[in-house]
Amino acid sequence: MEFRQLRYFTAAAELQNIAQAAEKLNVSQPPVSRQIRALEHELGVALFNRTTRGVELTDAGERFLVDARRLLSDAEAARTSAQAASRGEIGSLNVAFFGSAIYRAVPLALAALKEVQPRVSVTLSRMEKAHQIESLRRGQIDLGFGRYYGSDAGIQVETLAREPFLVALSVHDPAADADCLTPAELVGRSLFLFPREGRPNFADHVVTMLSDQEVALDVAGEAEDATSALTLVVHETSRCLVPASVAALRFPGIRFVPLVGTDATVPVNYIFRKSDPNPALKIFLDILANTVAKDDWYTPEV
Numbered sequence: 001m002e003f004r005q006l007r008y009f010t011a012a013a014e015l016q017n018i019a020q021a022a023e024k025l026n027v028s029q030p031p032v033s034r035q036i037r038a039l040e041h042e043l044g045v046a047l048f049n050r051t052t053r054g055v056e057l058t059d060a061g062e063r064f065l066v067d068a069r070r071l072l073s074d075a076e077a078a079r080t081s082a083q084a085a086s087r088g089e090i091g092s093l094n095v096a097f098f099g100s101a102i103y104r105a106v107p108l109a110l111a112a113l114k115e116v117q118p119r120v121s122v123t124l125s126r127m128e129k130a131h132q133i134e135s136l137r138r139g140q141i142d143l144g145f146g147r148y149y150g151s152d153a154g155i156q157v158e159t160l161a162r163e164p165f166l167v168a169l170s171v172h173d174p175a176a177d178a179d180c181l182t183p184a185e186l187v188g189r190s191l192f193l194f195p196r197e198g199r200p201n202f203a204d205h206v207v208t209m210l211s212d213q214e215v216a217l218d219v220a221g222e223a224e225d226a227t228s229a230l231t232l233v234v235h236e237t238s239r240c241l242v243p244a245s246v247a248a249l250r251f252p253g254i255r256f257v258p259l260v261g262t263d264a265t266v267p268v269n270y271i272f273r274k275s276d277p278n279p280a281l282k283i284f285l286d287i288l289a290n291t292v293a294k295d296d297w298y299t300p301e302v
Helices: 003-015 018-025 029-043 059-086 099-103 105-116 129-137 202-212 226-236 244-249 279-292
Strands: 048-050 055-057 090-097 119-126 143-146 155-163 165-170 191-193 219-222 239-243 254-258 266-273
Touching: 003 018, 003 029, 003 055, 003 059, 018 029, 055 059, 090 099, 090 105, 090 129, 090 279, 099 105, 099 143, 099 226, 099 244, 105 119, 105 143, 105 155, 105 279, 119 279, 129 143, 129 155, 129 266, 143 279, 155 279, 165 226, 165 244, 191 202, 191 226, 219 226, 226 239, 226 244, 226 254, 239 244, 244 254, 266 279
Parallel strands: 090 119, 090 143, 191 219, 191 239
Antiparallel strands: 048 055, 143 266, 155 266, 165 239, 165 254
16 A cells, blocks of 8 residues: 555545646556555545546545544644754753853853744753763763863864853851952952862862962862852851852852952853764754843852
8 A cells, every 4th residue: 555545546536536646746547547446455445436527435445544644644644744854843852961051151142942842842950061072972962061161172162152150258247248249359258169079170170269369279178069058158157159050049148249350250051962963952052042142141149
């Protein structure tokens, strides 16, 4: 059974005339008649009663017409779906993230993807940077978000946006009501650093930035992640430096104050395989490169 036969049969059934069906299909009448007879022979039933005016469906033909229309509809849907998938309009993406990128970059990026291609499904998982790179090599994920990735053959690293620094301090800190703080004003108060793992990382960036500002760093300790660091800040009435997106947490007992007097910023990066053929990924990469990274993305919410 061929889809051509189903199309010929359906047209003849709807028009009740083989000649008119052939004209509608833009083919000559003999092939239409021949294919319908071949279809009847294969099914072992008569689909039409021939009359002087044209053709009429038999009971078997009435039943078969329902199924033929469904098969043709399913075939058209499959064709349309395949074409959409090849354009990246449908499909799936496995996305990983690490660290504070999840507080702002990842939600905004996925929201932008949803607006442009709502039929692309996304799975999201937390994954350390080294594991992201290994998973990319194995084809287990399509894209990763994080910061400070090292170079790796076959893996492309791009910068999505750059965030300003904020100072996170306890609401009981003497500087809690300040409109802003400079690096020099951090002298004399201990700082918690984070994260503890995944070098190079944000903690390394903080140390380098303060060193460039000739600020002597008094390290209170190293925390596993941003939320752990903020908890310790509240407990110890201490401070830590954070990317601006961390302010989205609205952490109890914490005040976020802009850090001024430095041009240093914090990158938000994303990584992917250079040779990845996934059409949906190509759409997402175009969104990340041209739509998402806006200047006002990381306006501190303090």
